[in-house]
Amino acid sequence: MDRTESSYENPEFYYAELDELYIDEDEVDISSDFEARATLVKLRRLEKDLLKLKRKISTDMRTIRNMFLDESIIEEPKILGLFSVKKKLTPTQKRKKLLLEREKALKPYKEIIEFIEEYIEQIEDLRKYIKNESLETFAPSEYTRVTKK
Numbered sequence: 001m002d003r004t005e006s007s008y009e010n011p012e013f014y015y016a017e018l019d020e021l022y023i024d025e026d027e028v029d030i031s032s033d034f035e036a037r038a039t040l041v042k043l044r045r046l047e048k049d050l051l052k053l054k055r056k057i058s059t060d061m062r063t064i065r066n067m068f069l070d071e072s073i074i075e076e077p078k079i080l081g082l083f084s085v086k087k088k089l090t091p092t093q094k095r096k097k098l099l100l101e102r103e104k105a106l107k108p109y110k111e112i113i114e115f116i117e118e119y120i121e122q123i124e125d126l127r128k129y130i131k132n133e134s135l136e137t138f139a140p141s142e143y144t145r146v147t148k149k
Helices: 011-021 033-067 091-134
Strands: none
Touching (some): 011 033, 033 091
C-alpha cells in the first residue's frame, strides 16, 4: 500500500483532538469513594484514548519518514547564470537537505508526542494520589487494580 502526502493528518488536527480529550478540574471529583472510583475510570479511559492518538501520530510520522526516502521530493535548484546552467547537488548535499527537510516536517509531531507523554504522566500521578489518599476501602476493583509489568 503506497501512501501519498495527503494520507496523514496535519498537526493542527491532533491539537484539536487533544483539546477534546483534555479533562477539567471540575470533572475530577474525589469527594466520596464512589466519585473517586468513577474518576479513576475516567482517567483510565482518557489514558487509553491518548495512547491511541499517540499511535496514530506515530503512524503519520512513519509515513512522513517514508516520503523522505525518495530524493525526488527535493526541489530542483534554481537556474544560475545566463545560459540556464543548473547547479547540481552532490549526494551528500542531497542527503543533508533530505534530513533537514524531514526533521522540519516531523518536529510538530514530536512536540505533540512529548505533550501526550507528559499528560499521561500527570494522569498516572493523579491516579496514584486518588488510590493512596481518597479511596476509603483498599479492596481493588477491576479498574483500580495495579498490574505489574
